[in-house]
Amino acid sequence: MGRRGYPDQFRREVLDLVQAGRGVAAVARDLDISTETIYAWRRQDRIDRSLAPGLTSAEKTELAAANKRIAALEAEPAIHRRASELLGKVVTPKDGSKRSL
Template sequence: MGRRGYLPKFRRKVLDLLKAGRATTELAHDLDISTQTIYTWRRQDRIDRGLEPGLTSGEKAEPAVARRRIAELETELQATRRAIELIRQAAPPEDDVKPSR
């Protein structure tokens, strides 16, 4: 299983080495990463610079951020619903409440 989550600084250095003329297979071997990873980074870099069509890194990140926020809101809603349920169980129904004199 490969390593996930390379730092942007590391990715940038790999791309700089590619631009400087190093071979993809050589870099992959020396840095112990797959050639496919390097190809993917290179393609995404070209998209980000507007040289190829596709979703930019920022555009790809937006749905992930939205999904995380939706999950947070669903968790909050579930907690609120549970709190309301507990309050209803603890409080007597309004019909049983007698007005105070």
């Protein structure tokens, strides 16, 4: 599935209709999707087929996963720092009684 929720097969069929000669506006109106969406799909299809410069769909997916991993790794020290702060503030129970878990 694509990023916006349209199945890949649907995208392919839309692009096939446009490539067969149907106008983008007519296809968009008939299928109730925006013309901008079709133009974006067509632009990405041209990139994926090496007809235009840019990041392929696979490269975009890989880059998004890498960025997500980087964000998680950058957040990790803050999480550990906060845990250390919280553990440093542990108060021992009064009168020697044990804490219940």
